[in-house]
Amino acid sequence: MRRNSVETRCVEFLRTIRWPDGIECPRCHDKHIIEVGYIRTFPEHKRYYCYKCRYTFSDTSMTIFRGSRLSLNKWFDAIVLCTKGSSAMDIKNMLHVTYKTAWRIKHLLETDLLAQEIRQRLIK
Numbered sequence: 001m002r003r004n005s006v007e008t009r010c011v012e013f014l015r016t017i018r019w020p021d022g023i024e025c026p027r028c029h030d031k032h033i034i035e036v037g038y039i040r041t042f043p044e045h046k047r048y049y050c051y052k053c054r055y056t057f058s059d060t061s062m063t064i065f066r067g068s069r070l071s072l073n074k075w076f077d078a079i080v081l082c083t084k085g086s087s088a089m090d091i092k093n094m095l096h097v098t099y100k101t102a103w104r105i106k107h108l109l110e111t112d113l114l115a116q117e118i119r120q121r122l123i124k
């Protein structure tokens with residue numbers, strides 16, 4: 001299995017922001033969890049199982065990044081781009097996505113609290 005080292009660093013970065021005190025279940029917030037493999041589209045993203053509520057989740061579950069075909073690396077690029085007052089068209093050209101996707105990304109990044117926290121850490 002091939003893992004992309006840039007994407008691995010991005011997902012590790014996301015983990016430290018989401019779970020500064022260790023990985024916990026996003027549903028019941030219990031820490032009694034185990035790793036159960038990875039996401040098929042992104043093998044760098046791990047999946048977990050919560051013993052308490054039996055919920056299976058991933059590094060991106062319950063975030064704006066969940067189920068996205070874009071890598072976290074691209075999302076983070078978009079987060080940095082948005083700080084510079086870029087338009088949806090700029091995001092479209094930079095990430096090679098459709099205008100509709102670019103517009104959606106821009107809107108999500110402007111309103112999402114986790115994205116704002118990531119932005120603050122990335123531009124430091």
Ligand SMILES: [Zn+2]
Nearest residue numbers: 025028050053
């Ligand atoms: Zn749980």
